[in-house]
Amino acid sequence: MRNVSIIGIGQTRVAEHWERSLRHLAGDAVLAAMKDAGIETADALYVGNMLSGLLTGQEHLGALVADFVGLRGIEAVKIEAACGSGAAALRLGYAAVAGGLHDYVIVCGVEKMTDTVNAETTTGLMMAADADYESVHGLSFVSINALLMRRYMYQYGVEHKDFAPFTVNAHRNAAGNANAMFQNPVTAEQFAHARMIAEPINLLDSSGIGDGAAAVVLCPTQIAREYRRGGLVHIKASSMATDAVAVHDRRDPLWLSAVEASTAKAYQQARVGPRDIDFFEVHDAFTIMSALSLEASGFAERGKGVWLGQNGDIVREGRIPICTMGGLKARGHPVGATGVYQVVEIVQQLRGEAGPNQIGNARLGMAQNIGGSGATVITHILEAQD
């Protein structure tokens, strides 16, 4: 298979874009990525999205967005894997280029979660869980994560305040990201006293939902240099793994086996281990997901993920910086777009274009996008190309 590079990136700010429809948001990101890459057409467009049908009455986003950006006629399709839709689209775009089906593939993640008319966003998000065995009991997506967090605290003797560093770090980093939804710093004190959502998860444990789109342009590494002199990024690994959708069906609710499997495959493909990763865009939909992801990805022992925050390991200057542009928590979590945002932000870091958030010696970045509470996990390892 061929090596694949990212030659262009684009993104909108994550916000309540009441003046922009779904297609406008996607269009903004795709056209920015095409401009950044210096291409005027492409072979295919893969759109990651979860909620457009329920919330805006629009499916068929592939053809819709392709036409809107002036690419009428090309192969175009929507990919869905709950909140992992964005990275799932990237995974299939990567496969198409690596396998030789296409030379130029645009991957766009887009979500319109506010100003919706057809259904409530909370209802929409619950479609990531098991409709027959979880949603039917009145669980919300926050409450599923609350059950996990409560169990974690009980089993490992952790207190709620111990999760504060994840939120403080995310907001600190978002303050330096003009595309982030919440650019305000947050203190551990504010975290401790935030409004309760589903005990023990409070408002500041939770990522912010918003509207947004992000896009990347892929092509074979061999011809990537024709498009960019510097700033080339190589996809060193791409992997996906799954688990039971319903939490009660898993062997151990506190061990994200799909994270473990997806990360292991990615490490193997890239021939690296967790120690080689310079920074990690974690799927921090809730603080508990950060802790669990860090453990199953090999950055902390079981039950110790939360202490990476307390030890200062996760900040930009730390051992394994996470959420360097604000993460889902503070950049915002437009669910089907998030996986592409993560990768766009890694490219910013690897290019040295992360502004005030630039981390030192950024050579190898890992993005991990999760669908549901750990049922679909897509991991990408990206490397700065010389």
Add this chain to the structure above:
Amino acid sequence: MRNVSIIGIGQTRVAEHWERSLRHLAGDAVLAAMKDAGIETADALYVGNMLSGLLTGQEHLGALVADFVGLRGIEAVKIEAACGSGAAALRLGYAAVAGGLHDYVIVCGVEKMTDTVNAETTTGLMMAADADYESVHGLSFVSINALLMRRYMYQYGVEHKDFAPFTVNAHRNAAGNANAMFQNPVTAEQFAHARMIAEPINLLDSSGIGDGAAAVVLCPTQIAREYRRGGLVHIKASSMATDAVAVHDRRDPLWLSAVEASTAKAYQQARVGPRDIDFFEVHDAFTIMSALSLEASGFAERGKGVWLGQNGDIVREGRIPICTMGGLKARGHPVGATGVYQVVEIVQQLRGEAGPNQIGNARLGMAQNIGGSGATVITHILEAQD
């Protein structure tokens, strides 16, 4: 890229399966296909589906179905391209195997359209059209096709009764297909007097919506023979093209340019022309779509597609048999599953397992799956392998 074969097929009957949920339907088809192929695991599962979110409150079908069929852990994702979702999933499955990403990919199309609680199916289908410029005006998906049919009749001097052979042929063929929804023959007389839906489209111009699932197992041709002695089918071509979603945005509403582009690419890849195709599984969601598809695919001149029915060309004994197992019209059209049903039926013909519907000398079959009223078109050409 590697050649890809289909080593297993599975399907449920298309019907109102009030006792089977979405995951049960998908499970039935996938397990049948795995048994037919003689495999016990796979590398990935790609699920084609359009409506599960709106109609059943369930997204995240990739992980859900993978787990349900005992394949917890594997790569799994949902692909959506409106009514073209099934073949779009097959296209990406084909790409993954052809490109070397995976050796064994299961592609499943599934749709649960009846006994829904969250929304009306008519509302769901309209998500294939443009929400901002078509749905908002109160158009239904039938009425969009009615506008096309009326224009066709006006422009080419065709009468409604001239479309009867499409329906008569489909029902005749469904009578020999135990998995078809409507196994009753229909006469031209019955067609002429069927209940009006959206003038000039009546009940018998329209395909039947239902619940159903179909699945295929793909692997590289090189190792396919390890799994089947006979009945191997080779995917000779796979292609996708798009057009504007909204009909008013197209250059010519009576010319399906995405059908033309998709078919042309498929012919080129397979190094064949329309004359080489032994039979054609047309996307006959409405009789007008059959006529338009036959024209843009090169089987009839512009405005003459309807006469292929009148001339007897489309029947099993004709020059270019279409909808040999009943088509969308009479096998039924569980939208996201349809594209996979078409391919399963072609495999049945190429294997010589089409029972009373077996056509003579079936060597090369073409399946064409359409999303929306022509906005996404996926074409596959399949060949019996010696």
